[in-house]
Amino acid sequence: MHPIYVVLCRSMLALSLGGNMSTPPIFILVIYDISDDSRRNEMAVALKRLGLTRVQRSAFIGPSSSALVSDVKNVSRRIIDLETDNVQIYPLTQASYNMRIVIGRELFRDDAAAGGYLV
């Protein structure tokens, strides 16, 4: 093995283990599991109004901010049936977003072009 390659590996190992563990999220991914058609539609309308972008029928992506997370929590609590429905919010770093993989037909291909790749 070439010494330069070894040095490169070691510096990457140091970066990986000791590097910035607190990369701030820049997106939130909101996924929901709502059985009732009316509530599910209401949820989609509410998330669109909050400025999120639809990436699947029950999945939206928006910018990461505590205000937006709070808004999504509030509309979720207002709309969903807490006994049967479920909403999950995942913070995503830029790297996570760039590494996402999309298979098949995405709802908005223009948006998909902003990150990730189609396979």
Next chain:
Amino acid sequence: MHPIYVVLCRSMLALSLGGNMSTPPIFILVIYDISDDSRRNEMAVALKRLGLTRVQRSAFIGPSSSALVSDVKNVSRRIIDLETDNVQIYPLTQASYNMRIVIGRELFRDDAAAGGYLV
């Protein structure tokens, strides 16, 4: 040089060049949008067989590995209709997973206890 170290270096090199993730992902989130009941069920069965854990009816979480990502891509391509259906795979860091927010009833509360919080 020990072969395992070389493999580790190569995977880190791939990560570093491809995704620029300073913090490596430890989970993958798989979400799918499949209109046909039969294909949707088939997808759920396939993801369970691959060892992923269901967190919503159309969302699964599993450990991050290139082998698992490859398997998920393969079963997706085999099962879904590429013209109408959609699968998305998001790498998640431990921090992203810990910061996830769950509202309402999660499919498996035992699993939810492993990370995130219910609101």
